[in-house]
Amino acid sequence: MRIDPLDAQIAGLFKNAGRILIxxxxxxxxxxVGAVLSLGMALQNAGKQVQMVLVDGVPSSFRHLPKYKEIxxxxxxxxxxxxxxxxxxxxxxxxxxxxxxxGLNIDHHITNLNFARVNLVDPGAEATCTILAERMPxxxxxxxxxxxxxxxxxxxxxxxxFRTSNMTPKALRLAAALMETGANLPELYRLGLITxxxxxxxxxxxxxxxxxxxxxxxxxxxxxxxxxAVGYNGNDDADxxxxxxxxxxxxxxxxxxxxxxxVKVSWRARPGLDVSxxxxxxxxxxxxxxxxxxxxxxxxEVQQQVLAKTKAFLLAGAMPDEHV
Numbered sequence: 001m002r003i004d005p006l007d008a009q010i011a012g013l014f015k016n017a018g019r020i021l022i023x024x025x026x027x028x029x030x031x032x033v034g035a036v037l038s039l040g041m042a043l044q045n046a047g048k049q050v051q052m053v054l055v056d057g058v059p060s061s062f063r064h065l066p067k068y069k070e071i072x073x074x075x076x077x078x079x080x081x082x083x084x085x086x087x088x089x090x091x092x093x094x095x096x097x098x099x100x101x102x103g104l105n106i107d108h109h110i111t112n113l114n115f116a117r118v119n120l121v122d123p124g125a126e127a128t129c130t131i132l133a134e135r136m137p138x139x140x141x142x143x144x145x146x147x148x149x150x151x152x153x154x155x156x157x158x159x160x161x162f163r164t165s166n167m168t169p170k171a172l173r174l175a176a177a178l179m180e181t182g183a184n185l186p187e188l189y190r191l192g193l194i195t196x197x198x199x200x201x202x203x204x205x206x207x208x209x210x211x212x213x214x215x216x217x218x219x220x221x222x223x224x225x226x227x228x229a230v231g232y233n234g235n236d237d238a239d240x241x242x243x244x245x246x247x248x249x250x251x252x253x254x255x256x257x258x259x260x261x262x263v264k265v266s267w268r269a270r271p272g273l274d275v276s277x278x279x280x281x282x283x284x285x286x287x288x289x290x291x292x293x294x295x296x297x298x299x300x301e302v303q304q305q306v307l308a309k310t311k312a313f314l315l316a317g318a319m320p321d322e323h324v
Contacts, residue, residue: 004138006120011139013104013118014043017081023053023096025087026294027236027264030157030192033062033071035085035106035128038150041067042141051075055094059234064191065153066146086128088112088285092294106131111276111285123287126164126171129154133174145182152178153188160242161193165271165289193239200238202230207240207254216250216314219307221299224257235259241266245290251275253310255303258294263302266292267310278313282306 014020022040024032032054040052052071062068075096082102087093088109090101105116108125125131129151136143143151155175159167162175179185196204206226212219222237232238241254245268252268265282267275267290274288282305284293295302 006118007135007138009118010104010120010135013081014046014048014139014141017048017079019049019051019079019081021051021053021075021079021082021097021102022085023055023075023083023093024085025092026056026094027234028054028056028059029236030062031127031129031154032086033058033065033068034150034152034154034157035132036071037065037067038129038132038143038147038154039083039085039136039141040070041147041150042136042143045142045144045147046140051079053096055096056235059236060197061192061195061239062153065150084116090115092285109276109285110287111280111291124166126166126168127155127158129158130171130174133178134170143178143181148178148181148183149188152183152185153192156185156189157192160245161189166287196238197232199230199232200234203227203232203238204240204243206230207237211244213249214311217253217307217310218244218247218249218251219253219255219310220244221303222254222256223299224259237264237266241268244268250314251310253306255299255306257299261296261298263295263297263299264292265295265302265306266290273313275310275313278310281309 022036024036036052040050043050053075054071057073058068058071082097083104084102085106088111102116105119107121108128110123112121122131133151207220207222210220237254237256244252250270254266256264258264269275269289276286276288276291279286279291279293282293282295286292
């Protein structure tokens with residue numbers, strides 16, 4: 001059987017490294033957490049010393065996953081190999097890897113900048129976890145039940161329960177194979193997508209109370225003060241943007257105020273519109289139907305800029321890049 005040269009190269013990287021650092025992006029979602037845990041556990045099972053790092057920690061909705069407590073917020077050198085997962089560019093990792101680019105970058109975002117020494121980027125993949133589920137056996141890494149649970153969680157979350165427009169039969173077959181390893185899809189689906197804390201529900205209420213719509217654009221805002229008022233401890237949107245993507249609209253925008261004078265902007269779009277280019281124009285990235293950016297500035301100022309560009313985008317009907 002022909003061995004893909006890139007798979008052979010990655011297998012060699014893992015084989016020759018004794019101490020491996022694995023990390024992902026700020027405000028990690030289920031695909032980021034699932035990718036870090038699954039690859040980390042598989043490498044531990046192969047006898048490697050592994051640091052699993054997420055600068056913002058593990059969101060409460062994924063603290064049922066095996067070994068999540070081993071994820072730390074800061075890397076401690078030395079390491080022989082560093083691996084970035086599910087991050088389209090180096091700043092998205094929150095300076096996790098320091099000044100040096102990571103040795104390996106595995107991702108599925110179309111806006112990925114190929115910032116590592118070795119890059120495995122598949123924009124056609126539904127999730128970074130689908131890339132890992134398909135290729136880990138080629139790298140000599142075993143997919144045990146705990147590994148499968150983390151991989152399946154990443155696929156469930158990034159496809160919003162197998163319903164994004166990029167779903168393929170291959171992804172469903174991968175999910176079925178993970179179930180055959182012992183992963184409980186209904187339970188992982190319930191815990192990852194459906195179950196919300198009381199505080200998260202109240203946090204949603206803050207955003208829903210400010211919901212506005214103008215023609216095909218739907219938007220809302222979450223303020224720093226909202227988190228304190230309802231007791232929500234995360235710095236994400238508690239998945240509100242994905243819930244809003246089910247409301248009739250062409251594009252959804254959620255602006256989430258962050259500390260340090262920054263705003264996390266999330267876009268969701270109906271099939272046929274590519275909001276990744278909008279995100280890229282604000283220094284972010286993502287997928288055609290789901291993208292985001294971290295923007296410096298006061299909330300009101302950023303909101304004005306983002307809504308103006310998004311409205312222009314909609315008026316032009318998915319205009320060429322130079323007009324975004």
